[in-house]
Amino acid sequence: MNLAPPASMIAPVSCDPIAPMAGRGLALIVDDEASNRRLLGAMLAKEGFRTIEACNGREAVERFERERPDIIFMDLLMPEMDGLEATRQIKQRAGEDFVPVIFITALTDEQCLLRCIEAGGDDFLAKPFSLTRLKARVLAMERVRDLQRALAAKQRLLETFFDHDQEEKRLAERIWGQAIKRYNPHIPAIALVERPAALFNGDLILMGWLPDRGLRVLFGDFTGHGLAATVCALPVADAFHAMTAKGFDDLALLTEINHKLYHLLPTERFMAAYLVSISGRGDTLCWWNSGMPAAQLRTATDLIELHSHQLPLGILPKLQDPVMQCMGISADDRLLLMSDGLLEALDRQGRMFGEAGLHDLLQRWPPGTPILPELMRRFDAHCAGTAQTDDVAVVEIPLNIGLLHRQSGT
Numbered sequence: 001m002n003l004a005p006p007a008s009m010i011a012p013v014s015c016d017p018i019a020p021m022a023g024r025g026l027a028l029i030v031d032d033e034a035s036n037r038r039l040l041g042a043m044l045a046k047e048g049f050r051t052i053e054a055c056n057g058r059e060a061v062e063r064f065e066r067e068r069p070d071i072i073f074m075d076l077l078m079p080e081m082d083g084l085e086a087t088r089q090i091k092q093r094a095g096e097d098f099v100p101v102i103f104i105t106a107l108t109d110e111q112c113l114l115r116c117i118e119a120g121g122d123d124f125l126a127k128p129f130s131l132t133r134l135k136a137r138v139l140a141m142e143r144v145r146d147l148q149r150a151l152a153a154k155q156r157l158l159e160t161f162f163d164h165d166q167e168e169k170r171l172a173e174r175i176w177g178q179a180i181k182r183y184n185p186h187i188p189a190i191a192l193v194e195r196p197a198a199l200f201n202g203d204l205i206l207m208g209w210l211p212d213r214g215l216r217v218l219f220g221d222f223t224g225h226g227l228a229a230t231v232c233a234l235p236v237a238d239a240f241h242a243m244t245a246k247g248f249d250d251l252a253l254l255t256e257i258n259h260k261l262y263h264l265l266p267t268e269r270f271m272a273a274y275l276v277s278i279s280g281r282g283d284t285l286c287w288w289n290s291g292m293p294a295a296q297l298r299t300a301t302d303l304i305e306l307h308s309h310q311l312p313l314g315i316l317p318k319l320q321d322p323v324m325q326c327m328g329i330s331a332d333d334r335l336l337l338m339s340d341g342l343l344e345a346l347d348r349q350g351r352m353f354g355e356a357g358l359h360d361l362l363q364r365w366p367p368g369t370p371i372l373p374e375l376m377r378r379f380d381a382h383c384a385g386t387a388q389t390d391d392v393a394v395v396e397i398p399l400n401i402g403l404l405h406r407q408s409g410t
Contacts, residue, residue: 024048024142025070030060030086031104032078040073040104043131047138057081061089069099071141073125076105076116084119091120098148100141104129180237185209187408189400190217191372195341195392203339203393204233204271208244212280215404216244216253219274219395220313221292221339232314235260236271250277250286250324254313261314270314274337278329282401285335286326293343293354296336299329300367331400332368336375341390347382356382372396 027049029037034055041051052067054060058081060074072090076083087101103116106127113124122144125137184207194203204220218240222232236257243253254275261271272291278284289295291312294305311320343354361378365371372394379392398404 025050026067027051028054028060028063028067028069028072030054030057030073030078030083031075032056033075036075036104043134044073044138046131047135057083057086057089060086061093064090064099065093070145071138072099072101074101074103074121076103076112084115087116087119087121096152098145098152100145102137102141180204180206180233183208183237183241185408185410187215187404189398189403189407191370191394191396193372193376193392193394195388197341197389197391203341203391204236205393205395206237206240208241209408209410210244210277210280211247213401213405213410214278214280215401216240216250216275216277217337217395217397219276219292219337219339219393221272221341221391221393223269223271232261232264232269232271235264250275250288251319251322254288254322255319258313258316258319262317265314270312272308272312272340275324276335276337276397277324278397278399278401278404280401282331282399283328284326285329285333285399286324288322288324293338293340295338296362296365297329298334298336298365298367298371300332303362303365329399331402333399334368334370335397335399336362336371337395337397339391339393341388341392342379342394344390345379345383345388345392346386348385353379353382370396370398 024047027044029040029044029051030053031037031040032055037053037055041053044051049071052063052069054063056078060072061081063069064072072087074083074087078086083103087103090099090101100122101120102123102125103121104125104127105112105116116124123137123141125134184205187207190207192205194205196203204218204222206218206220208216210216218236220233220236239256239260240253243256248256257271257273270291273288274292274295275288276295277286279286285297287295287306288310289306289308290310291308294307297304297306306325309325310322343352343358345353347353347356357378358375361371361375375394
């Protein structure tokens, strides 16, 4: 049905005409009545648009695919494919690109208008319409379209920057991991779990053999997590591996690491750390805890907590009254070291893992048996459905020096 109003019905413009804007883009007019298309095309041409036409929804989809118009004026009732289905297909093909669709209709039924919006329509222009009303609708849609396209362009730029940043971080992580971990001996009996909150892990775990065939382990937790938390890992690793291989004692190593971190890190950055050394005879454990959670030593008769007794490294220029704690051990004893990211991990109710059954699990730890598999099973059940914000690292060490040497082939 021809719904185009006669010329006498088009309301006159009440103010001076606005000069046509050049190069406003391509408009697609979709209507099964040629007279409607001609009338709207003439009005749009005066406003600076180039126009193309389609006589039904199917043809509209085809023309959209070929020519990608900047704005679409869509009739609702047409043969072959109506305006609702054509709009749905066009919006699907447009993807993230916003192409405004303005329905041209004489219908005023609210349910019909709702279906137009649900199909992807962006505005309405009721017949008969005036040139002023047409200008207002077009200007509003152009502003929305231009804003959306500007945002989409910025989003694409951000995605490019993000991809580049991630690529650089992956390369840096590979270099960092190779530079540090390649010097650690491979000892399968030492169980290790590392779960970074970001691409980089702020928890540092170093191992090395001492000249007396003893084993030294440094477990450090830098302030924060991610790349910022690992900037000083390389000098710490260099000092650890060089001084361990040469047989420097534990306090000399801690003094050197503290010196490096104090001069390299800003005041709000530091490294909490465990340092443990198993003697070459396998009968003595010496340990240091500066700002880490209590380590757990499972002996045949007791569960002994090795609490923090020093400030984290890098806070003060010199260590204050440094003393390594030492005790006798047996081959069946096991040592559990963990970062605070494990204890402070939250479940859906906001409870920390350290408060939700960890103590009971440790008290039930059978002497001479690994605890890490059951610990991580409970940890995963605790954290199910929650994203953690801190790095998690756990190390379990059997204190059998003979077993450790056999497994590493030394």
